């Protein structure tokens with residue numbers, strides 16, 4: 001559940017007459033709060049009037065942005081594995097998706113030098129996502145600089161999906177917009193779903209290049225009528241409270257440590273990721289003396305059908321299983337019991 005102060009704000013705001021009615025492209029107070037958050041958290045200065053627009057969560061923002069840039073034959077550069085929404089919408093507009101694989105040996109960063117020249121010519125959009133879902137990898141400044149150079153050379157608009165940004169471990173979260181030149185080539189999409197426990201509330205924002213934000217706002221204005229103002233006002237309370245993401249990050253990091261410890265004991269090769277609440281683990285090839293797995297899909301089916309353990313399989317860039325620590329457990333004892341259940345369900349399997 002969202003933090004108590006956010007829920008209390010919502011309870012008050014829902015009763016106020018002035019919060020009725022369509023919000024269209026959002027209330028100025030929310031844009032101001034988002035600008036304050038970007039300045040406080042990342043040192044990024046944005047004009048709240050022109051460089052920020054709210055969205056009803058990051059998913060619809062990723063769905064709408066291709067409308068501004070994609071004509072038939074244009075290409076969107078996406079990563080696999082990845083969050084596919086912008087690619088799906090690219091295809092609705094007659095565009096194509098070029099998949100850039102994320103390999104462990106490259107730190108799960110796409111190899112921009114491997115994008116063929118004819119693809120670069122037709123590319124209009126590049127969608128990246130760090131901290132990455134599902135690999136949990138982080139991008140560093142050097143990678144973002146490469147992205148900016150690539151975008152300038154090839155006239156490509158960059159969309160960096162920062163949905164998991166506040167779930168960064170071991171170092172300070174890095175915004176794409178902190179890097180020199182980023183605001184010239186793109187936008188970053190933020191969400192309150194993960195870092196503020198506001199999943200289901202549907203609130204986020206698009207920030208960065210003024211004309212890209214304006215293009216997005218124009219499409220959004222013709223697609224939805226804005227998030228309920230009471231929710232925007234509750235989100236303002238969340239954005240102003242620096243303690244909320246700190247507590248949420250600590251919870252997920254602790255849970256990831258417990259999961260890593262349990263999986264290592266069971267023979268999996270894994271370590272704490274740079275970010276997100278996912279753990280992306282090389283998929284086993286089989287169980288000694290038992291089933292063989294051709295794909296991560298096979299392994300995932302074995303785990304759910306035979307052992308009642310839920311994972312998401314990814315086979316696009318090598319076989320991997322994605323575990324998640326988004327389970328419901330009110331306290332650490334329950335978390336430990338869940339990890340013990342994982343250990344005991346897999347105790348008799350020697351994974352290859």
Ligand SMILES: Cc1ncc(COP(=O)(O)O)c(C=O)c1O
Pocket residue numbers: 056057058059060083129133161163190191192193199200203204
């Ligand atoms: C990488 C990524 N982007 C975007 C989203 C959408 O988040 P929301 O629409 O709740 O902001 C998700 C949610 O699962 C995600 O994992």
